[in-house]
Structures are given as C-alpha cells and as structure tokens.
Amino acid sequence: MLDSICVYCRYVSISIRSQMQYKASFVMMTVGHLLTTAIEFLALWALFARFGSLRGWTLAEVALFYGMINVAFAVAEAVARGFDTFPAMVKSGEFDRLLLRPRSTVLQVAARELQLMRVGRLVQGLVVLLWAAAALDVTWTMQKVVLAVATVLAGTCLFYGLFVLQATVAFWTIESLEIMNTVTYGGVETAQYPLVIYRPWFRRFFTFVVPLACVNYFPVLAILDRPDPLGAPIALQWIAPAGGFVFLFLCLQGWKIGVRHYRSTGS
Amino acid sequence: MIAYWAILSARFRALLQYRAAAAAGFGTQLFWGLIRVMIFGAFYQSSNAVQPMSYQDVVSYVWLGQAMILLVLFRPDVEVQEMIRSGTVAYEMLRPLDVYLVWFTRAVAMRTAPVLLRAVPMFIVAGLLLGLKAPASPQAACLWALSTAMAVLLSAAIGTLMTVSMLWTIAGDGIGRLVPAATFILSGMIVPLPLFPDWAQPVLNFLPFRGLADVPFRLYTGHIAPAEGVAALAHQLAWTVALIALGRWLLVRGMRRLVVQGG
Numbered sequence: 001m002l003d004s005i006c007v008y009c010r011y012v013s014i015s016i017r018s019q020m021q022y023k024a025s026f027v028m029m030t031v032g033h034l035l036t037t038a039i040e041f042l043a044l045w046a047l048f049a050r051f052g053s054l055r056g057w058t059l060a061e062v063a064l065f066y067g068m069i070n071v072a073f074a075v076a077e078a079v080a081r082g083f084d085t086f087p088a089m090v091k092s093g094e095f096d097r098l099l100l101r102p103r104s105t106v107l108q109v110a111a112r113e114l115q116l117m118r119v120g121r122l123v124q125g126l127v128v129l130l131w132a133a134a135a136l137d138v139t140w141t142m143q144k145v146v147l148a149v150a151t152v153l154a155g156t157c158l159f160y161g162l163f164v165l166q167a168t169v170a171f172w173t174i175e176s177l178e179i180m181n182t183v184t185y186g187g188v189e190t191a192q193y194p195l196v197i198y199r200p201w202f203r204r205f206f207t208f209v210v211p212l213a214c215v216n217y218f219p220v221l222a223i224l225d226r227p228d229p230l231g232a233p234i235a236l237q238w239i240a241p242a243g244g245f246v247f248l249f250l251c252l253q254g255w256k257i258g259v260r261h262y263r264s265t266g267s
Numbered sequence: 268m269i270a271y272w273a274i275l276s277a278r279f280r281a282l283l284q285y286r287a288a289a290a291a292g293f294g295t296q297l298f299w300g301l302i303r304v305m306i307f308g309a310f311y312q313s314s315n316a317v318q319p320m321s322y323q324d325v326v327s328y329v330w331l332g333q334a335m336i337l338l339v340l341f342r343p344d345v346e347v348q349e350m351i352r353s354g355t356v357a358y359e360m361l362r363p364l365d366v367y368l369v370w371f372t373r374a375v376a377m378r379t380a381p382v383l384l385r386a387v388p389m390f391i392v393a394g395l396l397l398g399l400k401a402p403a404s405p406q407a408a409c410l411w412a413l414s415t416a417m418a419v420l421l422s423a424a425i426g427t428l429m430t431v432s433m434l435w436t437i438a439g440d441g442i443g444r445l446v447p448a449a450t451f452i453l454s455g456m457i458v459p460l461p462l463f464p465d466w467a468q469p470v471l472n473f474l475p476f477r478g479l480a481d482v483p484f485r486l487y488t489g490h491i492a493p494a495e496g497v498a499a500l501a502h503q504l505a506w507t508v509a510l511i512a513l514g515r516w517l518l519v520r521g522m523r524r525l526v527v528q529g530g
Contacts, residue, residue: 036448043457050318050462051310178291182298189302197309202301 004107011111019116026116033120041066041128044192057194060135061224067129068148069191069216072155073184074122080160082112086167087176093265105259106252109167136224144223147238154244155215159184161244161251162210168251171258174265183210191216196229203230214243270364271372278376289384296389300333300397319461323400324488328459330399331484334389335415337382338422339454339479340447343429344373351433360522367515370430374423382419403489410496414483417503421478424510425450431514434521455481461490475506 019026044066048059077084086109089095098108133140166180187210195203195217207213218240221228228237304326311322320328332339347370350356359366393399402408429446451457453476460471460481471477482499485491491499 032445032448035445039448039452040457043452046458046463046467047310049464051314052316053313055309055313178288179294181295186295186298186302189299193306193309198302198305202305 004103007103008107008111011108012114015112015114016116029117030120033117034124035120037070037121037124040192041124054193055197060132062193063128063132064136064223065194065216065220066192067125067127067132068152068220069155069188070121070125071129072152072215073159073188074118074120074125075152076156076159076163077121078115078118079110079156080163081115082109083160083163083167085113087170087174090170090262091174091265095262096264099259099262106164106255138223138225147219147241148223150241151215151219154219154241156244157248158211158215158244159187161248162187164248164251164255168255168258171262187212194220211243211247214240271368274369274372275376278373279380282376282380283384285381286384289381293385293388296333296336296385297392300329300393303329303332304398320459320490323398324485324490325459325462326398327400327488328455328484330389330393330397331487332456332480334386334393335382335418335480335483336456337385338378338418339450339456341378341422341426341429341450342447343426343433344370344377347373347430348433356434356525366522367427367431367511367518370518371423371427371511371514374426374430375419377426378419378422400488402487404493406493406496407486407489410493410500411483411487414478414486414496414500414503417500417507418479418483421475421503421507421510424507424514425475425479428510428514428517431518431521434518434525450476450479453477454479455484459484461485475503475510478503478506 041063044062045059048054048062053059054062089098089109095105098105101108138144162180162184166177166184169177169180187206190198190202190206191212195206195213198206203213218228218232218237221232222234222237227234307322307325307329311318311325347356350359359369362369390399394401402411425446453471453474454460455477460468460477463471471481482491482503486493486496486499
C-alpha cells in the first residue's frame, strides 16, 4: 500500500515537472481557465442583479452551492485526467502495456497525468466559496467546517467516480462517450444552483442515479440550517456525503469488471 | 471566385461527414438547454417585476442558442494552426490565391456544415416538445434568416482574426481560450443580453459579439421589432467589414515578418 503511494507520487511529480517545462503556456492556460469559469459566476451575479432572488435563495446562499461544487470538480478534474483521456489508450492498444506491469491498473491510469491547469477553476471556486462563507449569516461551528470539508471531498470522489465510469465504458465502446459530459460538466452546472429549483424527474435523476444531491444539496442545507423544502430529514443531510464515497467505490468495482472484459485492439 | 467556391463546397462536404460527433453534441446541447430553461423558469417565478424580456421569449432564446451554439463556440482553424506551427504555411503563400480569403472561406465552411447538422434536429425537437416558438411574424422570420447569414460571416471574421493572430503567438493556447470565453457571455449565450444590468447595455450594444447570437435571436422572437431590424443588420455588417479589414491588415504584416523554421 505504502509502496503504491510512493509510486503514485513519483508518477505525479514527473507529470508536474513535464508541465512546468512550458511555463508561459501553463500560466496562460491557467489564467484562461480561471477567466472562463469566472465568467459563469458573472452571469449568475447578473441574474441576481436582475431578479433579486432565486425562489427565496440569496446570491450568497447560491454562491455556497456554486463554490463547493466547483472546488470539488476542479480537484477531480485535475487528478482524474488520466481516466478522462483513457479511451485513447484503449484505441491505441497502449493499455496492454499497463496490464504487464506489477501494479494495479487504477493506480497506473490515475497517475498518468495530474493536470495543473485546473488550478484556474479551483482558485475561482475557492474565492466564491470564501466570499459566500463570509457573507452568509452562518455560525461556522466545528461540526459545520468538518461537514463542509467532507462534502467537498465527497464531491471530488463522485466526479472521480464519473470519470472512472466514463473510462470504463470505453472498454466496450473503444470510443470516448461524449454524452457522459452531461453528467460531469452538466452535473457541475446543475449543482451550482439548489436542486429544488429543478423539475421532479431531473431532481430524481441527480439524487438516485447520479447522487449529486448527496455531495451538494443536502449537506449545504445542513450548513445553512435550512429545512429541506422537499422534506429530507436533518439526519440525512448530515450523512449524505457518504453517498459520494460509496459511488466512487461502486465505480471502481465497475472498472474491475471492465478490465476483465478488455480485449486489445491489437494495433 | 470559382476557386474559393470550390474550397467552400469541399470543406462543407468534408465537415458534413462528422455526423456521430453532431449526434453526441446534440444530446449534450439538449441537456444543457433543459438546465438553462429550468434555471430561468425559477428566476422568473422569483420576481413579479416586469422584466425586459418575457419568459416565453427567453425559452425560445435559449433553444435558438443551443441550436446555433457552434456559431459562437469556436476554436481557431486547427489545420491552419498546425500549418503555422510546422511551417507549411509557406505553401499557402505560394498559391495564386488570396490567403486571407482562403482562410475566411474555410472559416465560413466551419460555421455552416456543423451548425446545420446540429440546428436542424434541435429546431425539430425544441420546436415540437420544448417550447421553442415559431418566428413572431413573416417579417421577423426574413430578418432572422438575413441576420443569421450575417452572423455566419461575422463569426467567420472573428475566427479568421484569431487564426491570423496565431502568426504571432504560435501556440495560440491563450487566445484560443480567452476569446471564446469572452465571446460566449458577450453574445448572450449564457444569459440573454437584455437581462444584464441596464448600465451594461450601451457597452453590450456597441460590441460586435451581440451580432453572433443576440441580434438574430431577438429578431426571431420579435423582441427587436422588424422596424428596428435594419439598424441591427447594419451593426452586424459594419463590424463584419471592420473585422475583415483588420484581419487582412494583420495578415499582411504577419506574413512580412514570418520566419519559417526550416526542416
């Protein structure tokens, strides 16, 4: 186990050093990424300037949803990049080589790349999150801070799981399935707003199929001390982040099945 | 002229082949549109004040945006970018053709075939099921069609300008990211422009980007009355001409200082 972590760190440090070879490019990409994501918040702000509130939710409250999901997604995007680009490995047959090495495939695929550029979204999300935390009338008790951190971690796990799932599908399709973007990028877009504003079928999808509500909506309600308009009990709001960890675990089980079904393209 | 027409039709037919990508994109766009419509719906339920645009118009605006997204969401011409990087761009200068026009023609093809592939199914699905209304009047429909054609040219002019700028930046990663991000919000793709704060309106009205999406969409829904349509079209035309002139001028300067790496 310890040995695996060492290997992972070695891989990651190599990836970081290689990205640092092109510093100017890295800086431009990161700033570009930061501005791209900041523009979305600008749009959110413009809508609040026009409408005042969102069905009783204030800008600061929505900013808390926004900040937490963006931070979680930025971290997942950076560390799961290896899975994101995995279909190309299947297509080229490069995955064969990984199977020969005496380490787990998850480790090797995950460690292929750590995309530093995603710091752009991370910084933007953190700024919004900290602003929301300060602007809100919330007493930040120890329990709430722990819940907030757990929620972000769970969110990262959930998105990581989705990236793993996307990669797993490639064992069968060989191609990258673009439609998965609707649950990754679309998921972030969705979770930037409280889930209650959406239509019932849509809410159900993001609660029971992809448990996005567990890593955003429910715990944020607990932090805000708001009763759920949909009637979820308080206890559920506090334990909901567990859903994110469970989801990742299930996706990794799916990955194992996928590896067993792998047939090399043999090119 | 025949040569440019040949380039246009060849590129158009080549790009028409990417149907699987269009189908995948269609699914994503559909999902995106649904989210946007629900979010706007929630905002409209939150306030009783009279808004500068009706909810029904916003719904149509969102779906038109999803149908025409590729007019706004563009990248520099990847093939030309590769030519600049590898140095084969020198061949472009040897041909007995105007380089700017060749690149511009390619840009026009890039903004017609893929847009058509996505727009047609989106109009059918959104029109039948998701609340995209028909054009407000026959005049509105005509003006919308004209304005959309202008938007294609304007979009091609901006795209070619980005491509030309690659002569300076080579890698083009920075510009390739920043321009589309700015264009996206300033054209009304994220939030319809009339919903932005009132103090921002003069700036948004002046900039060229509203000609890509906001102008044709509002002509479609009748939010810009047909009487004012001519002024809106003139705004698009003026910017298109200006950006083409700028692109040409930059290209001449860029080509003069171009150093091709040997090999």
